[in-house]
Amino acid sequence: MSYIPVIGLEIHAELLTNSKIFCSCSAEFGGEQNTRCCPGCSSMPGTLPVLNQTAVKYAIKAGLAMNCDINKFSVFDRKNYFYPDLPKAYQISQLYFPICVNGNIPINIDGKEKNIRLNRIHIEEDAGKLMHDDFNGVSLIDFNRGGIPLIEIVTEPDINSSEEAKAFVEQVSLLLQYTGVCSCKMEQGALRCDVNISLMKSTDTEFGTRVEIKNLNSLKSIVRAIEYEIKRQARLLDNGDRVVQETRRFNDNHGDTKSMRSKEDAHDYRYFPDPDIPQVNLSDEDLEAIRAELPELPNKRLERYINEYDLSKTDAQIIVNQKTVSDFYDETLKEYNNPKSVSNFVIVELLRRVNLGEISMDNLPFSAKDFATLIEMADTDKVSKNDAKKILRLMIETGKSSLDIAKENGFLIVSDMSKVDEIITMVLSENAEAVEQYKNGETKVFGFLMGQCTKKLKGVCTPKVIKETLEAKLK
Amino acid sequence: MNVTNLKIREIRDLLDKKSFSSVELTQAYLDRIKKIDGELQSYITITEDLALNSAKNAQNKIDNGNSSPLCGIPISIKDNICTDGIKTTCGSKSLENFVPPYNATIIDKLNSQGMVMLGKANLDEFAIGSTTQNIFAKTKNPYDFSKVPGGSSGGCAASVSASLCAGSIGSDTGGSLRQPASLCGVTGLRPTYGSVSRYGLVAFASSLDQIGTIAKDAHDCAFLLNSIVGHDDNDATSLKAKTIDFASKIGESIKGMKIAVPKEFYDENNGINPEVKDTVLNAAEKYKEMGAELIECSLPSLKYAVSTYLILSSAEAASNLSRIDGIKYGHRSTKGETFGDIVRNSRTEGFGDEVKRRILLGNFVLSSEQYNDYYERALALRQRFIADYAEIFEKCDVILTPTTLSTATGISENIMTPSNIYLDNICTVTVDIASLPAISTPCGYDSNGMPIGMSIIGKKFDEATIIQLADAFEKSFDAISPKLI
Numbered sequence: 001m002s003y004i005p006v007i008g009l010e011i012h013a014e015l016l017t018n019s020k021i022f023c024s025c026s027a028e029f030g031g032e033q034n035t036r037c038c039p040g041c042s043s044m045p046g047t048l049p050v051l052n053q054t055a056v057k058y059a060i061k062a063g064l065a066m067n068c069d070i071n072k073f074s075v076f077d078r079k080n081y082f083y084p085d086l087p088k089a090y091q092i093s094q095l096y097f098p099i100c101v102n103g104n105i106p107i108n109i110d111g112k113e114k115n116i117r118l119n120r121i122h123i124e125e126d127a128g129k130l131m132h133d134d135f136n137g138v139s140l141i142d143f144n145r146g147g148i149p150l151i152e153i154v155t156e157p158d159i160n161s162s163e164e165a166k167a168f169v170e171q172v173s174l175l176l177q178y179t180g181v182c183s184c185k186m187e188q189g190a191l192r193c194d195v196n197i198s199l200m201k202s203t204d205t206e207f208g209t210r211v212e213i214k215n216l217n218s219l220k221s222i223v224r225a226i227e228y229e230i231k232r233q234a235r236l237l238d239n240g241d242r243v244v245q246e247t248r249r250f251n252d253n254h255g256d257t258k259s260m261r262s263k264e265d266a267h268d269y270r271y272f273p274d275p276d277i278p279q280v281n282l283s284d285e286d287l288e289a290i291r292a293e294l295p296e297l298p299n300k301r302l303e304r305y306i307n308e309y310d311l312s313k314t315d316a317q318i319i320v321n322q323k324t325v326s327d328f329y330d331e332t333l334k335e336y337n338n339p340k341s342v343s344n345f346v347i348v349e350l351l352r353r354v355n356l357g358e359i360s361m362d363n364l365p366f367s368a369k370d371f372a373t374l375i376e377m378a379d380t381d382k383v384s385k386n387d388a389k390k391i392l393r394l395m396i397e398t399g400k401s402s403l404d405i406a407k408e409n410g411f412l413i414v415s416d417m418s419k420v421d422e423i424i425t426m427v428l429s430e431n432a433e434a435v436e437q438y439k440n441g442e443t444k445v446f447g448f449l450m451g452q453c454t455k456k457l458k459g460v461c462t463p464k465v466i467k468e469t470l471e472a473k474l475k
Numbered sequence: 476m477n478v479t480n481l482k483i484r485e486i487r488d489l490l491d492k493k494s495f496s497s498v499e500l501t502q503a504y505l506d507r508i509k510k511i512d513g514e515l516q517s518y519i520t521i522t523e524d525l526a527l528n529s530a531k532n533a534q535n536k537i538d539n540g541n542s543s544p545l546c547g548i549p550i551s552i553k554d555n556i557c558t559d560g561i562k563t564t565c566g567s568k569s570l571e572n573f574v575p576p577y578n579a580t581i582i583d584k585l586n587s588q589g590m591v592m593l594g595k596a597n598l599d600e601f602a603i604g605s606t607t608q609n610i611f612a613k614t615k616n617p618y619d620f621s622k623v624p625g626g627s628s629g630g631c632a633a634s635v636s637a638s639l640c641a642g643s644i645g646s647d648t649g650g651s652l653r654q655p656a657s658l659c660g661v662t663g664l665r666p667t668y669g670s671v672s673r674y675g676l677v678a679f680a681s682s683l684d685q686i687g688t689i690a691k692d693a694h695d696c697a698f699l700l701n702s703i704v705g706h707d708d709n710d711a712t713s714l715k716a717k718t719i720d721f722a723s724k725i726g727e728s729i730k731g732m733k734i735a736v737p738k739e740f741y742d743e744n745n746g747i748n749p750e751v752k753d754t755v756l757n758a759a760e761k762y763k764e765m766g767a768e769l770i771e772c773s774l775p776s777l778k779y780a781v782s783t784y785l786i787l788s789s790a791e792a793a794s795n796l797s798r799i800d801g802i803k804y805g806h807r808s809t810k811g812e813t814f815g816d817i818v819r820n821s822r823t824e825g826f827g828d829e830v831k832r833r834i835l836l837g838n839f840v841l842s843s844e845q846y847n848d849y850y851e852r853a854l855a856l857r858q859r860f861i862a863d864y865a866e867i868f869e870k871c872d873v874i875l876t877p878t879t880l881s882t883a884t885g886i887s888e889n890i891m892t893p894s895n896i897y898l899d900n901i902c903t904v905t906v907d908i909a910s911l912p913a914i915s916t917p918c919g920y921d922s923n924g925m926p927i928g929m930s931i932i933g934k935k936f937d938e939a940t941i942i943q944l945a946d947a948f949e950k951s952f953d954a955i956s957p958k959l960i
Binding site for chain 2: 039042043044045046047048049050051078080082083084087088089090141268270271272275276277278
């Protein structure tokens, strides 16, 4: 039988604040174990949390980007449970009055647009990291991650396939990157996803029993976990069995999900307002100031590329879909204002190198200015289109500037043909004997003459120009 | 001259006049502690070397003209206030060997002034309780060693009462400064919530906990408080109000001052001992003689005080004490293989009965089925207390109540059930619930010679007035010191 999957997501995103949410320790990813923690974030008795206002601001930025209502009054609550990576034995989170509510994010599947509604976005703290040392039979805790600010983005159950889930997470990731509040590096755990999923028949009026799959940390595992779970639940229902409400864990190696705990074992988190943290009260002015700080969001940028730059929707989308690429594109345009030509070079040449893994957009070996120079040289026939590609490769390999590379390798086409003419004429008169041989049919001396010309014209023009001029003169 | 009997202001004066040195003074206290405290057990840890060293440094400052109000003054610190490198046990087996890697903000403040810490004062486990009896030490009442000193700052009160320090810093969540001060015949001051940083105070109930002072009189309490108040960036609940001199109103006339006397506090149906009632009402008459006006009034919500307090404080305590899990610090059980077992066994072994009772109660009232019936209603009642007090303060300047229903009970009197003990806090807890300042000062002695205390409750931030009133009474009162060596 066919079923409709009903899926809701909870996305945890680490905020890019300099310091942790309740103390002044660095919130940067990594670092030697337990070097980025203090009595506060390792929860020594007597320590107190002091809210990092930047975390609140970032959460609001994310909320605005996702069309949320911002709660001017918001409260932090304690979520009580024992776990070794949670040294206070409670997580500071927001249950009753989250910072953002409602909201929606449009996604696009095969040209069809669909709106995914958000239930809320709330702020909370990340936990420490457990490491199990099987060799020594011990578990170790690294508190560096403990206390890094997170937002949890909770959707309504509006998602109906793994494809939609993937598109949604990609869209969330894009918005977070544009607002600059999260690196969205899933491999570093900066973006993690819990999936709630149930199946229903098209004739059903109520949702089926849902299962939660915890802590998926790649787009691939989100898709695989959903697809596995759809099959598993469908098989149960087909056999007349019931789906048990429970929390499951996805195993990346096996591609399956296993039960973690049933509803009966579910925690009673005993939420209550944290008495250590004053309520957050925001004024209209505060919110306006934050709104004013919002950068151009991807949908606006897409409009600009299509309407102002006349890019095709497909091209515009490709550029916008990666903030780093889009930022680099805009920067390049500041140096050389030819949107179409730059977009072609970015999409065809730059992204090819990126996709081949030769370079990373996070760490390009050349500046936008130099990149602009290269495209402009190609556009103005200072170098050939083909040589422009070679120059880009050499820029990556040598780190030299595009102009230097063009000069050194003779890729430069000079418009000053009189100089080329003059030098070739000189070479020919110096090698009258060879010219004579050539004219007598010994065409192989052309190579020698060509070599002599190239030596003298290095950095002045391309070999092609030399060849053409030489041939013309020898006729 | 017996230097240990001096008040803090007198010591300040004599230290600055070089009548004796801080080292001599500190040594005098240490000698007295050695003689008396073996039995009194007001200290849980005595930091003799540190104290003498601090005294030496303080004396250098004084000699170099760099003195400050508390420079060279020996005091005791309640053992739930974190001291870098010095055991802070909270009177609990669970933190028996806990040595904090940091100082509470007030310790840094006091250290920068050259305070001399004689040791860590005993308390009820995690400041939960009112008898100051725990597995490490059972503190006695200096007036009668067979009786309790009160609590939870019982070590602070007993050490001041027995002249084993010049003054003491403790904490108050439901009366933990005022009640032991009352039972030990000394003065205890709880300032407005948020006046003193809680950073480094091991939390019992965060929305109620407040650090305050115990000393030989109200003026000394104000003197000590002046040195520890102020906003702290490490405590988001600490207030940004500008600090005032708490002793600034001392000596001003109290003529025309309006003193509220809410009848419920004096109702024998609420359990007040007639001797205590009469003594406090006599003190009220004395104020009248000084020109104050007594205004009868009512606080009908008082009947909800103890339940409201217990629900709020136990809920917060259950959560606050969860971090004591034996994983990172504190007592870890040798029994158990799994994380769950280790935590369960460590906590079972590490906590005493009363603490366990509050954790159970707190988790019960926070559970999702009970939350609306208990915790939420207690939060609503808290607003009611705040409103009721605000109404009284519209017509009056201060409120006068007994501090306790009776004088100190016997240590071995185990006839009281936990709920009886809880009811005993009825006179003090509403102050904490409503975040108000209050001071308890001795106002008489019962037929057995045990001290009786009265509490003066003030408006928020109006410590100066309650200190002024307490001081006015103290000046006309013949206090009787405990008969020790």
